[in-house]
Amino acid sequence: xxxxxxxxxxxxxxxxxxxxxxxxxxxxxxxxxxxxxxxxxxxxxxxxxxxxxxxxxxxxxxxxxxxxxxxxxxxxxxxxxxxxxxxxxxxx
Amino acid sequence: xxxxxxxxxxxxxxxxxxxxxxxxxxxxxxxxxxxxxxxxxxxxxxxxxxxxxxxxxxxxxxxxxxxxxxxxxxxxxxxxxxxxxxxxxxxxxxxxxxxxxxxxxxxxxxxxxxxxxxxxxxxxxxxxxxxxxxxxxxxxxxxxxxxxxxxxxxxxxxxxxxxxxxxxxxxx
Numbered sequence: 720x721x722x723x724x725x726x727x728x729x730x731x732x733x734x735x736x737x738x739x740x741x742x743x744x745x746x747x748x749x750x751x752x753x754x755x756x757x758x759x760x761x762x763x764x765x766x767x768x769x770x771x772x773x774x775x776x777x778x779x780x781x782x783x784x785x786x787x788x789x790x791x792x793x794x795x796x797x798x799x800x801x802x803x804x805x806x807x808x809x810x811x
Numbered sequence: 812x813x814x815x816x817x818x819x820x821x822x823x824x825x826x827x828x829x830x831x832x833x834x835x836x837x838x839x840x841x842x843x844x845x846x847x848x849x850x851x852x853x854x855x856x857x858x859x860x861x862x863x864x865x866x867x868x869x870x871x872x873x874x875x876x877x878x879x880x881x882x883x884x885x886x887x888x889x890x891x892x893x894x895x896x897x898x899x900x901x902x903x904x905x906x907x908x909x910x911x912x913x914x915x916x917x918x919x920x921x922x923x924x925x926x927x928x929x930x931x932x933x934x935x936x937x938x939x940x941x942x943x944x945x946x947x948x949x950x951x952x953x954x955x956x957x958x959x960x961x962x963x964x965x966x967x968x969x970x971x972x973x974x975x976x977x978x979x980x981x982x983x
Contacts, residue, residue, distance in 0.1 A: 740837045740883060744844050747875065748828055751851055754863075762858045762937075770943045771951045773863050777870050778958040782965030784875050788882045789972035795886050 743787055750780045817857055824850035837883045841876060848872040862940045 754773045761769025824847050831843035848871040855864035947955055 740879070740886075741831075741834075741840050744831060744840055744879065747871070748831070748844065748847065751848065751871070754867075755851055755854060758855055758858050758860045758863060762860070765937070767937070767942055767946050770860055770863055771946055771954075773860075774866070774943070774947065775954060775958055777866060778962060781870060781875060782961050784878060785965050785969045786972070788878055789969040792882060792885065793972050 747780060750776060820850045820853040841879050841883060845872050845876050859937050862943045
């Protein structure tokens with residue numbers, strides 16, 4: 720339940736915010752909501768597999784945050800903005 | 812007592828998450844996210860996932876949020892909010908519909924709550940570093956190694972992204 724609420728808030732954030740940094744934070748929030756759900760189910764099913772999965776998700780989240788923030792920095796150096804509406808590089 | 816602590820942590824997590832999403836200033840949003848992470852760590856501890864709770868505090872509230880704050884302060888952002896075009900508003904409406912569907916699913920889950928099995932008693936070993944570690948290094952050894960390779964790839968990727976930027980500025 721709480722996991723679903725947090726995931727919804729994170730999804731709203733991704734769709735409404737224009738700042739790339741805050742969008743990243745919302746993605747982290749969504750990952751955390753999933754983690755919470757997995758841990759809760761792992762507890763109710765008395766099964767440790769879920770903890771290993773959460774461990775893996777944390778690893779991926781850390782890697783994703785590092786690479787994503789590096790991309791944001793290089794974007795900012797090139798375009799001097801972190802507003803996702805003003806970043807349209809793929810138009811060529 | 813347990814329900815009381817759960818409610819306190821849960822309400823705290825939701826409130827700070829809402830604060831984060833509605834905030835325009837990145838630094839304040841990051842602080843709210845740290846609060847959310849800490850509340851979630853408390854929830855994990857309540858769910859007998861002690862190792863995960865400690866990892867949450869160290870990895871998320873420590874490492875990742877320091878990285879976020881570092882980038883925010885490095886970029887020295889001014890608070891400006893771009894004007895939204897019609898397309899974007901359509902996209903946002905679509906997002907709202909998706910989230911609404913999620914909420915409906917959530918409510919149906921809530922109605923099915925009674926059918927969920929009651930939590931059984933777990934042994935004292937459940938969720939400790941020893942138990943999770945034993946599982947990680949026997950049954951899940953291959954995914955563990957793949958995760959380490961992924962982290963290495965992330966390090967190399969971040970360094971290359973940063974290095975290319977320095978090269979560009981030297982060339983100009």
